[in-house]
Amino acid sequence: xxxxxxxVKRQVDVVPEMPLLWVLRDELGITSPKYGCxxxxxxxxxxxxxxxxxRSCQAHIGEVAGxxxxxxxxxxxxxxxxxxxxWIEHQVPQCGYCQTGQIMQAISLLDLISQPTDEDxxxxxxxxxxxxxxxxxxxxxxxxxxxxxxxxx
Numbered sequence: 001x002x003x004x005x006x007x008v009k010r011q012v013d014v015v016p017e018m019p020l021l022w023v024l025r026d027e028l029g030i031t032s033p034k035y036g037c038x039x040x041x042x043x044x045x046x047x048x049x050x051x052x053x054x055r056s057c058q059a060h061i062g063e064v065a066g067x068x069x070x071x072x073x074x075x076x077x078x079x080x081x082x083x084x085x086x087w088i089e090h091q092v093p094q095c096g097y098c099q100t101g102q103i104m105q106a107i108s109l110l111d112l113i114s115q116p117t118d119e120d121x122x123x124x125x126x127x128x129x130x131x132x133x134x135x136x137x138x139x140x141x142x143x144x145x146x147x148x149x150x151x152x153x
Contacts (some may be wrong), residue, residue: 001065005030006074016062020054023046023061024071026116032072032100043128046101053108065104072100075107082148083107086141094132102128106142115146 024030040055042152047056050068093099109124
């Protein structure tokens with residue numbers, strides 16, 4: 001099967017039922033999406049498929065073939081991405097385990113809603129769990145990233 005991962009066309013020889021998470025981590029060596037729960041409830045494995053946030057533990061490679069997958073590694077110049085800048089400026093991570101999923105979900109949120117309210121953030125980000133409880137910093141960073149994106153326009 002062929003898919004584009006982080007802008008590069010990749011071929012994988014796996015069964016169509018294999019979760020995208022395992023293809024990314026075990027077959028392609030992309031380790032930013034993390035295994036958290038395996039049932040799409042925690043968000044640690046969140047990636048973007050054709051621009052939409054998706055839980056890679058439940059997306060089978062057969063459903064993803066031919067599509068574009070972006071992980072944290074595919075964000076380009078990480079120093080320039082407004083969400084990553086905001087994450088650093090507001091010291092969001094503690095343990096960091098959930099953060100790549102949080103970041104990928106936040107990017108999708110800002111692509112859909114350029115100036116989200118607290119309620120928008122709470123609703124969209126509610127499926128991404130953080131055991132360290134950094135939700136207030138996540139919300140602050142999303143607002144900061146939205147302001148940066150608006151200022152860049």
